[in-house]
Amino acid sequence: MNSQMLLEAIGLVRNIVFHGEKPYIGERDGKLLRASLFVLDSTFAAAQVRDDLRTVCDAFRYAPINAH
Numbered sequence: 110m111n112s113q114m115l116l117e118a119i120g121l122v123r124n125i126v127f128h129g130e131k132p133y134i135g136e137r138d139g140k141l142l143r144a145s146l147f148v149l150d151s152t153f154a155a156a157q158v159r160d161d162l163r164t165v166c167d168a169f170r171y172a173p174i175n176a177h
Contacts, residue, residue, distance in 0.1 A: 112152075115148060116148075116152075119145040119148060119149060122141045122142065122145050123145070125138075126138050126141070126142060153166060
């Protein structure tokens with residue numbers, strides 16, 4: 110699995126949990142969300158120490174939050 114596939118899987122988890130028609134979030138969903146957040150946090154932390162990616166990380170500070 111490469112980085113793109115991993116981030117696409119995280120997007121799929123998000124879509125299923127937040128846009129699916131589930132009446133509740135089960136234990137498996139919680140585990141998937143925690144694992145996804147771990148990967149996203151780790152990716153963001155690694156990107157912040159690279160000069161070529163710091164600009165991307167800094168842009169998130171000023172990105173508007175979607176109020177849907």
